[in-house]
Amino acid sequence: MPTDVGAIGEILGFNLRLAHGAVVRHFTEHFAELDLTQKQVSVLWLTHDQPGIAQTDLAQALQMDRATTMAIVHKLEARGLIARQPSPDDKRRIALRLTVAGEEAFGKARAAIESHEKWLCDQFKPGEVAALLKLLRRIHQ
Amino acid sequence: MPTDVGAIGEILGFNLRLAHGAVVRHFTEHFAELDLTQKQVSVLWLTHDQPGIAQTDLAQALQMDRATTMAIVHKLEARGLIARQPSPDDKRRIALRLTVAGEEAFGKARAAIESHEKWLCDQFKPGEVAALLKLLRRIHQ
DNA sequence: TATTGTTATACTCTATAACTATA
DNA sequence: TATAGTTATAGAGTATAACAATA
Numbered sequence: 100m101p102t103d104v105g106a107i108g109e110i111l112g113f114n115l116r117l118a119h120g121a122v123v124r125h126f127t128e129h130f131a132e133l134d135l136t137q138k139q140v141s142v143l144w145l146t147h148d149q150p151g152i153a154q155t156d157l158a159q160a161l162q163m164d165r166a167t168t169m170a171i172v173h174k175l176e177a178r179g180l181i182a183r184q185p186s187p188d189d190k191r192r193i194a195l196r197l198t199v200a201g202e203e204a205f206g207k208a209r210a211a212i213e214s215h216e217k218w219l220c221d222q223f224k225p226g227e228v229a230a231l232l233k234l235l236r237r238i239h240q
Numbered sequence: 241m242p243t244d245v246g247a248i249g250e251i252l253g254f255n256l257r258l259a260h261g262a263v264v265r266h267f268t269e270h271f272a273e274l275d276l277t278q279k280q281v282s283v284l285w286l287t288h289d290q291p292g293i294a295q296t297d298l299a300q301a302l303q304m305d306r307a308t309t310m311a312i313v314h315k316l317e318a319r320g321l322i323a324r325q326p327s328p329d330d331k332r333r334i335a336l337r338l339t340v341a342g343e344e345a346f347g348k349a350r351a352a353i354e355s356h357e358k359w360l361c362d363q364f365k366p367g368e369v370a371a372l373l374k375l376l377r378r379i380h381q
Numbered sequence: 382t383a384t385t386g387t388t389a390t391a392c393t394c395t396a397t398a399a400c401t402a403t404a
Numbered sequence: 405t406a407t408a409g410t411t412a413t414a415g416a417g418t419a420t421a422a423c424a425a426t427a
Contacts, residue, residue, distance in 0.1 A: 115376055239261065
């Protein structure tokens, strides 16, 4: 039984923060074996869906700073999950692709996401999931 | 116009993360002048509401680790916003209170929270705010 | 034994600033 | 000039482990 938080418990931003934290904790436990963070999985996912994507595109899609994106991509490259090659038509851009090991890791991650997402969605009725999705989108779009 | 994120955009956890990030960014800009983070404001708020509260209580209410709580309280104490005194009935516990400066800072923070929260809630109809609050609570409770 | 506070440590995320190369 | 990548740097948050004092 959590401590009563009083008036702050009525603040939407406060509840969003606690909900986010709870999901992150579950994610971290769930992905401990794969040793992947939310951000890393997101980058693997987007790179899988859009081979040749550049860091700037990732940054925009995931609403991150370029430097933050750099750090995440660099780590995934060091682990041999992502390969980089200069883009022929624009030499400033570097095209990203998953390596064979990256595709394999993403396959496992995708299965883990499904069960993680199921845990989250099982807390709601189907209509509630759609409603929550719609409301959350309005905040970040 | 954000980049199309594809299938990952249907994941509830993904949207929760982006929404949380957007709110944190707005909060940070909004509180730049006061130089306070979400966590720091939460601690000030709870300490204001419950004078004599201990770090363990804060940790439980804010769903944080004890060590994390320690770091936040310590920083607020160093800034002269929080005072600590050993609890008479349980010498392990340390009672926390806001100093005069702390009360003043919290007063300003409370006004800033109101306008920040208004920005957030203005993105929704009244019924939607209540619905979102209810759904988020279910995740972290 | 259990709880509270504490310290040390480490990693992720986040952002800013400044630099290089290319468009 | 604007964009893409890069590096250095710094701070916040998160968590684990281990310790001392007290219950």
